[in-house]
Amino acid sequence: MKDFSLIELLKDFGRKRVNEDPYPEAAEHPVLHDLDILVLADTHHAIPAELLYQKTQTDPDLVLILGDVNFADLQTFFNGNFVPRETPIYAIFGNHDPKDLFSFFPRIHVLEEGRVEEISVKGKTITMTGLYGSIRYKNTDHYILHSHKESVDLLDPLPKVDLLITHSNPEFEKPEDNQYEDICQDAHCGLYGIGKYIDDKQPELVLHGHLHKQFIHKRKDTYVRCCYMVERFRI
Numbered sequence: 001m002k003d004f005s006l007i008e009l010l011k012d013f014g015r016k017r018v019n020e021d022p023y024p025e026a027a028e029h030p031v032l033h034d035l036d037i038l039v040l041a042d043t044h045h046a047i048p049a050e051l052l053y054q055k056t057q058t059d060p061d062l063v064l065i066l067g068d069v070n071f072a073d074l075q076t077f078f079n080g081n082f083v084p085r086e087t088p089i090y091a092i093f094g095n096h097d098p099k100d101l102f103s104f105f106p107r108i109h110v111l112e113e114g115r116v117e118e119i120s121v122k123g124k125t126i127t128m129t130g131l132y133g134s135i136r137y138k139n140t141d142h143y144i145l146h147s148h149k150e151s152v153d154l155l156d157p158l159p160k161v162d163l164l165i166t167h168s169n170p171e172f173e174k175p176e177d178n179q180y181e182d183i184c185q186d187a188h189c190g191l192y193g194i195g196k197y198i199d200d201k202q203p204e205l206v207l208h209g210h211l212h213k214q215f216i217h218k219r220k221d222t223y224v225r226c227c228y229m230v231e232r233f234r235i
């Protein structure tokens with residue numbers, strides 16, 4: 001049955017507004033082609049409902065949550081009925097997310113680290129995997145953190161996937177031996193396991209958060225997009 005809540009009426013009213021962020025016109029995605037994605041990343045208890053409203057004027061094919069969102073942001077998202085109930089929603093944890101965060105939201109499917117999943121979107125099968133958290137910049141269990149070595153150990157055994165989602169940015173240079181398994185003081189230095197996976201396996205697309213910036217670059221055949229807050233794009 002049609003939901004006539006205020007937010008639905010507002011969405012219908014503004015249905016023709018442009019809600020997509022730019023994406024390189026020449027980008028080639030043999031598998032992911034024509035997929036319409038909504039991303040939430042690093043909202044940190046500050047998700048603007050107006051931005052969600054702007055980015056969901058039409059229904060996306062897939063929702064991806066890249067971590068460092070929190071309980072209140074997810075409540076805002078789900079209580080607002082911004083996407084239809086049947087829209088697939090996949091998530092990974094950011095370094096600040098409590099480990100039980102997503103258990104309160106049964107519509108979210110949490111990707112397991114070190115495992116490739118096949119998902120079906122718009123009648124096509126996509127392979128996807130994810131990596132949680134960021135580089136270990138503190139000696140604590142309170143945050144979800146990995147050393148460079150741990151990130152390599154998790155991603156290196158995996159085959160090529162179409163879509164890799166991570167919270168952290170990639171680091172492409174192999175760190176010095178004394179940094180490989182240890183703490184890195186720079187919380188944003190990136191994880192070598194992600195960079196190595198990109199260079200070795202060349203997934204079609206990598207989406208990450210953590211840097212609180214929006215940009216896209218190409219590494220060999222892989223497009224790497226840093227997402228922030230609420231983004232919507234068709235690839």
Ligand SMILES: [Fe+2]
Pocket residue numbers: 042068094095096134167209210211
């Ligand atoms: Fe983060």
